[in-house]
Amino acid sequence: MDSLGNTTAATGKGFAIGSASLTALALLVSYVNIVNEKGFTMNxxxxxxxxxxxxxxxxxxxxxxxxxxxxxxxxxxxxxxxxxxxxxxxxxxxxxxxxxxxxxxxxxxx
Missing domain, CATH: 1.20.5 (Single alpha-helices involved in coiled-coils or other helix-helix interfaces)
Structure with missing residues:
Protein backbone atom coordinates (compact mmCIF):
# COMPACT_ATOMS: atom_id res chain seq x y z
CA MET A 1 0.00 0.00 0.00
CA ASP A 2 2.88 2.34 0.81
CA SER A 3 4.56 1.78 -2.55
CA LEU A 4 1.27 2.53 -4.30
CA GLY A 5 1.11 5.89 -2.50
CA ASN A 6 4.68 6.70 -3.51
CA THR A 7 3.96 5.81 -7.13
CA THR A 8 0.83 7.97 -7.14
CA ALA A 9 2.75 10.90 -5.64
CA ALA A 10 5.51 10.59 -8.24
CA THR A 11 2.96 10.46 -11.06
CA GLY A 12 1.20 13.52 -9.66
CA LYS A 13 4.48 15.42 -9.51
CA GLY A 14 5.15 14.55 -13.13
CA PHE A 15 1.77 15.94 -14.15
CA ALA A 16 2.40 19.09 -12.10
CA ILE A 17 5.78 19.68 -13.77
CA GLY A 18 4.27 19.15 -17.21
CA SER A 19 1.43 21.54 -16.44
CA ALA A 20 3.84 24.20 -15.17
CA SER A 21 5.99 23.83 -18.30
CA LEU A 22 3.00 24.25 -20.61
CA THR A 23 1.83 27.28 -18.63
CA ALA A 24 5.26 28.90 -18.88
CA LEU A 25 5.35 28.22 -22.62
CA ALA A 26 1.87 29.71 -23.09
CA LEU A 27 2.88 32.83 -21.15
CA LEU A 28 6.02 33.24 -23.25
CA VAL A 29 4.11 32.87 -26.52
CA SER A 30 1.44 35.36 -25.44
CA TYR A 31 4.15 37.84 -24.38
CA VAL A 32 5.86 37.53 -27.76
CA ASN A 33 2.53 38.08 -29.53
CA ILE A 34 1.76 41.21 -27.50
CA VAL A 35 5.24 42.62 -28.14
CA ASN A 36 4.91 41.92 -31.87
CA GLU A 37 1.52 43.71 -31.95
CA LYS A 38 3.17 46.82 -30.48
CA GLY A 39 5.57 46.94 -33.43
CA PHE A 40 8.69 45.48 -31.85
CA THR A 41 10.35 42.38 -33.20
CA MET A 42 11.40 39.51 -30.97
CA ASN A 43 13.33 36.41 -31.86
Whole structure:
Protein backbone atom coordinates (compact mmCIF):
# COMPACT_ATOMS: atom_id res chain seq x y z
CA MET A 1 0.00 0.00 0.00
CA ASP A 2 2.88 2.34 0.81
CA SER A 3 4.56 1.78 -2.55
CA LEU A 4 1.27 2.53 -4.30
CA GLY A 5 1.11 5.89 -2.50
CA ASN A 6 4.68 6.70 -3.51
CA THR A 7 3.96 5.81 -7.13
CA THR A 8 0.83 7.97 -7.14
CA ALA A 9 2.75 10.90 -5.64
CA ALA A 10 5.51 10.59 -8.24
CA THR A 11 2.96 10.46 -11.06
CA GLY A 12 1.20 13.52 -9.66
CA LYS A 13 4.48 15.42 -9.51
CA GLY A 14 5.15 14.55 -13.13
CA PHE A 15 1.77 15.94 -14.15
CA ALA A 16 2.40 19.09 -12.10
CA ILE A 17 5.78 19.68 -13.77
CA GLY A 18 4.27 19.15 -17.21
CA SER A 19 1.43 21.54 -16.44
CA ALA A 20 3.84 24.20 -15.17
CA SER A 21 5.99 23.83 -18.30
CA LEU A 22 3.00 24.25 -20.61
CA THR A 23 1.83 27.28 -18.63
CA ALA A 24 5.26 28.90 -18.88
CA LEU A 25 5.35 28.22 -22.62
CA ALA A 26 1.87 29.71 -23.09
CA LEU A 27 2.88 32.83 -21.15
CA LEU A 28 6.02 33.24 -23.25
CA VAL A 29 4.11 32.87 -26.52
CA SER A 30 1.44 35.36 -25.44
CA TYR A 31 4.15 37.84 -24.38
CA VAL A 32 5.86 37.53 -27.76
CA ASN A 33 2.53 38.08 -29.53
CA ILE A 34 1.76 41.21 -27.50
CA VAL A 35 5.24 42.62 -28.14
CA ASN A 36 4.91 41.92 -31.87
CA GLU A 37 1.52 43.71 -31.95
CA LYS A 38 3.17 46.82 -30.48
CA GLY A 39 5.57 46.94 -33.43
CA PHE A 40 8.69 45.48 -31.85
CA THR A 41 10.35 42.38 -33.20
CA MET A 42 11.40 39.51 -30.97
CA ASN A 43 13.33 36.41 -31.86
CA UNK A 44 13.19 34.04 -28.85
CA UNK A 45 14.95 31.27 -30.77
CA UNK A 46 17.57 29.20 -28.98
CA UNK A 47 19.92 29.78 -31.92
CA UNK A 48 19.97 33.48 -31.01
CA UNK A 49 23.15 33.98 -28.91
CA UNK A 50 21.49 36.54 -26.63
CA UNK A 51 18.69 34.12 -25.74
CA UNK A 52 21.16 31.28 -25.21
CA UNK A 53 23.41 33.32 -22.90
CA UNK A 54 20.38 34.63 -21.01
CA UNK A 55 19.13 31.08 -20.50
CA UNK A 56 22.50 29.98 -19.11
CA UNK A 57 22.67 32.97 -16.76
CA UNK A 58 19.11 32.33 -15.60
CA UNK A 59 19.88 28.69 -14.85
CA UNK A 60 23.07 29.67 -13.01
CA UNK A 61 21.30 32.28 -10.87
CA UNK A 62 18.77 29.72 -9.70
CA UNK A 63 21.53 27.50 -8.33
CA UNK A 64 23.45 30.48 -6.94
CA UNK A 65 20.54 31.76 -4.86
CA UNK A 66 19.76 28.22 -3.71
CA UNK A 67 23.37 27.88 -2.54
CA UNK A 68 23.16 31.22 -0.69
CA UNK A 69 20.01 30.06 1.07
CA UNK A 70 21.50 26.71 2.07
CA UNK A 71 24.65 28.41 3.34
CA UNK A 72 22.62 30.83 5.46
CA UNK A 73 20.62 27.98 6.97
CA UNK A 74 23.83 26.09 7.74
CA UNK A 75 25.39 29.04 9.56
CA UNK A 76 22.22 29.70 11.57
CA UNK A 77 21.89 26.02 12.49
CA UNK A 78 25.54 25.81 13.55
CA UNK A 79 25.13 28.81 15.84
CA UNK A 80 22.08 27.25 17.47
CA UNK A 81 23.88 23.92 17.88
CA UNK A 82 26.86 25.68 19.48
CA UNK A 83 24.53 27.37 21.97
CA UNK A 84 22.97 24.02 22.80
CA UNK A 85 26.39 22.36 23.09
CA UNK A 86 27.71 24.91 25.57
CA UNK A 87 24.95 25.31 28.13
CA UNK A 88 26.54 28.44 29.61
CA UNK A 89 26.08 30.33 26.36
CA UNK A 90 22.50 29.09 26.08
CA UNK A 91 21.58 30.56 29.48
CA UNK A 92 23.08 33.92 28.56
CA UNK A 93 21.36 34.19 25.18
CA UNK A 94 18.11 32.35 25.66
CA UNK A 95 16.06 34.58 23.38
CA UNK A 96 14.03 33.61 20.32
CA UNK A 97 15.44 36.58 18.39
CA UNK A 98 18.88 34.96 17.99
CA UNK A 99 18.01 32.68 15.01
CA UNK A 100 16.13 35.59 13.46
CA UNK A 101 19.21 37.84 13.68
CA UNK A 102 21.41 35.11 12.27
CA UNK A 103 19.09 34.61 9.31
CA UNK A 104 19.04 38.33 8.50
CA UNK A 105 22.81 38.58 8.89
CA UNK A 106 23.34 35.75 6.42
CA UNK A 107 20.75 37.11 4.01
CA UNK A 108 23.12 39.90 3.06
CA UNK A 109 24.98 38.46 0.10
CA UNK A 110 28.02 40.70 0.55
Missing amino acids: PSLTNPTVLVGSFIDAMLTFLFSAFTMSAVQVAAESIVSLKKFQGLWKERQTPIMPHRSAFHERRFA
